[in-house]
Amino acid sequence: RHVADFQLSVASVIENSSGDCSAQDLHLQAQQLAKRLKCDSVVSAISAGPGTVNFTINRELLAKTVLQQVWKDGSEYGVKSELFSTVPRQKAVIEFSSPNIAKKFHIGHLRSTIVGNFIANLKVALGHEVVRINYLGDWGMQFGLLGVGFQSFGNEEKLKSSPLQHLFEVYVQINKAAEDENTKKLAKDFFRKLEEHDEQVLSIWKQFRDLSIEEYTRIYKRLGVSFDEYSGESFYQEKAQEVLKMLEDKGLLQKTIKGTGIVDLSEKKDLSTVSTVMRSDGTSLYITRQVSPSVLLANLAAAIDRMNKHSWDTMIYVTDKSQSNHFQHLFQILKLMGYDWAERCQHVSFGLVQGMKTRRGEVIFLEDVLNEVRSRMLQNMTSTKTTKELQDPVETAEKVGLAALIIQDFRGLLSSDYQFSWDRALQSRGDTGVFLQYTHARLHSLEQMHGNAELTDVNVACLQEPDAVSVLQHLLRYDEVLYRSSQDLQPKHIVSYLLTLSHLAAMAHKTLPVKGSAPDVAQARLCLFHAARSVLANGMKLLGITPVTQM
Numbered sequence: 001r002h003v004a005d006f007q008l009s010v011a012s013v014i015e016n017s018s019g020d021c022s023a024q025d026l027h028l029q030a031q032q033l034a035k036r037l038k039c040d041s042v043v044s045a046i047s048a049g050p051g052t053v054n055f056t057i058n059r060e061l062l063a064k065t066v067l068q069q070v071w072k073d074g075s076e077y078g079v080k081s082e083l084f085s086t087v088p089r090q091k092a093v094i095e096f097s098s099p100n101i102a103k104k105f106h107i108g109h110l111r112s113t114i115v116g117n118f119i120a121n122l123k124v125a126l127g128h129e130v131v132r133i134n135y136l137g138d139w140g141m142q143f144g145l146l147g148v149g150f151q152s153f154g155n156e157e158k159l160k161s162s163p164l165q166h167l168f169e170v171y172v173q174i175n176k177a178a179e180d181e182n183t184k185k186l187a188k189d190f191f192r193k194l195e196e197h198d199e200q201v202l203s204i205w206k207q208f209r210d211l212s213i214e215e216y217t218r219i220y221k222r223l224g225v226s227f228d229e230y231s232g233e234s235f236y237q238e239k240a241q242e243v244l245k246m247l248e249d250k251g252l253l254q255k256t257i258k259g260t261g262i263v264d265l266s267e268k269k270d271l272s273t274v275s276t277v278m279r280s281d282g283t284s285l286y287i288t289r290q291v292s293p294s295v296l297l298a299n300l301a302a303a304i305d306r307m308n309k310h311s312w313d314t315m316i317y318v319t320d321k322s323q324s325n326h327f328q329h330l331f332q333i334l335k336l337m338g339y340d341w342a343e344r345c346q347h348v349s350f351g352l353v354q355g356m357k358t359r360r361g362e363v364i365f366l367e368d369v370l371n372e373v374r375s376r377m378l379q380n381m382t383s384t385k386t387t388k389e390l391q392d393p394v395e396t397a398e399k400v401g402l403a404a405l406i407i408q409d410f411r412g413l414l415s416s417d418y419q420f421s422w423d424r425a426l427q428s429r430g431d432t433g434v435f436l437q438y439t440h441a442r443l444h445s446l447e448q449m450h451g452n453a454e455l456t457d458v459n460v461a462c463l464q465e466p467d468a469v470s471v472l473q474h475l476l477r478y479d480e481v482l483y484r485s486s487q488d489l490q491p492k493h494i495v496s497y498l499l500t501l502s503h504l505a506a507m508a509h510k511t512l513p514v515k516g517s518a519p520d521v522a523q524a525r526l527c528l529f530h531a532a533r534s535v536l537a538n539g540m541k542l543l544g545i546t547p548v549t550q551m
Contacts, residue, residue, distance in 0.1 A: 008054075041058065042061060091131070093316070094318065098134055114406055144191030148186045148190050163208070300333060317345070359372065374397050439505055467504070
């Protein structure tokens with residue numbers, strides 16, 4: 001089956017073709033146009049399809065151009081495309097992951113972490129400057145409770161050895177007593193002292209925060225994620241008060257009868273849409289489930305502060321879609337305050353994941369997920385006959401397992417919810433991260449076995465088989481896929497491209513043997529497989545996956 005390399009839709013070039021051309025007309029016009037066009041050194045065949053003109057590129061030219069480009073550009077292949085030549089290099093601030101200290105690191109935080117990391121990787125690859133910020137939930141009344149809890153149930157040893165788990169346990173324990181009036185009072189006192197910067201209380205809080213960040217950094221490293229800045233609500237307590245004063249000075253702050261401070265966001269200024277920024281007793285609000293106004297004020301202060309500090313071109317917040325309202329309000333208030341750059345803020349939201357459980361039950365810590373995916377993968381690998389003796393099976397299992405997790409998460413639109421399944425994610429056949437890793441490892445061992453390909457003396461006339469051409473055509477399209485993902489920040493375009501590339505490469509691997517072929521044929525095929533592996537690795541790294549070389 002012959003597939004054209006390029007296709008022109010006749011309807012798109014006919015004037016006034018507002019759908020009044022019949023299919024027959026279009027077909028006729030396509031045939032007439034195809035007849036008038038001449039082949040040249042680049043185009044080797046021109047034919048008419050149903051309403052289209054199809055162009056086939058000179059096969060040797062296709063092979064030569066693609067292989068040379070992949071070879072020359074290496075890890076920058078696709079990025080150097082003219083598609084990006086008009087795109088200005090910019091500075092982006094990306095806020096992602098952002099867990100709450102002493103609370104569960106739930107699956108939403110995991111999604112935020114891998115999606116934010118992907119967006120940052122993509123922007124860096126395209127030559128933009130990126131600042132990665134982790135904005136921690138490190139302030140608020142819960143620290144009053146936590147402080148009191150630690151005085152009763154805390155253990156310095158446990159805090160140092162596993163801070164996240166220990167603080168969570170303390171928080172759970174003290175929460176059981178949270179209804180008790182005395183506990184409430186103590187927690188209020190502790191938090192008040194924290195707000196007043198009492199030295200002893202502040203040093204306890206700082207220890208909670210520092211040790212948590214230290215452990216998070218270690219776990220993020222396993223995910224291949226790093227941050228330029230660990231920020232948080234605690235940084236913006238004073239600045240939040242300044243923002244409140246600015247709102248007041250600009251006449252944007254209104255008081256309700258109960259004394260609550262609100263900002264009117266409605267078009268008609270009829271209070272049909274308002275955002276609450278201050279509680280009646282003058283303290284920033286702390287509501288349980290909803291985003292509390294203190295959080296909103298701190299976010300406003302953080303946005304303004306980041307602009308002053310980084311003078312960014314775009315700022316992206318990566319959180320689940322339940323927070324869409326919060327960010328709409330944030331951007332609207334910034335605009336009302338006269339900050340035109342609010343239009344360059346963006347909320348990349350994602351859907352919810354159901355059903356992710358580990359053998360120990362529901363996910364509480366990020367580390368549980370990583371350990372689970374590693375142990376399940378290790379089990380799968382040991383039970384497979386084809387598993388080679390690996391230098392570091394645990395390390396490999398972790399990288400392959402993470403690929404499985406990321407591909408399952410990135411296959412659909414980010415905004416859609418999905419049902420998580422370990423079995424589906426870890427299948428070795430089908431469209432999974434395991435399949436991508438397997439393909440990469442196979443292509444790598446092919447190169448190991450036959451020595452590295454050299455591009456200088458490749459006879460491209462040897463790459464005329466349909467399976468070779470399919471791989472070449474696909475490699476040619478990589479830049480378009482990168483461009484699409486850079487426009488809408490959706491990883492799924494890259495995911496489906498890599499899965500197709502792996503299927504095509506697997507097919508070619510079957511039908512185009514290197515072993516036992518004539519030297520120039522073997523050399524040309526080796527070159528083709530090298531190019532496929534190189535692009536596969538580039539794409540995987542953008543998604544946040546570390547390609548393995550054996551499994």
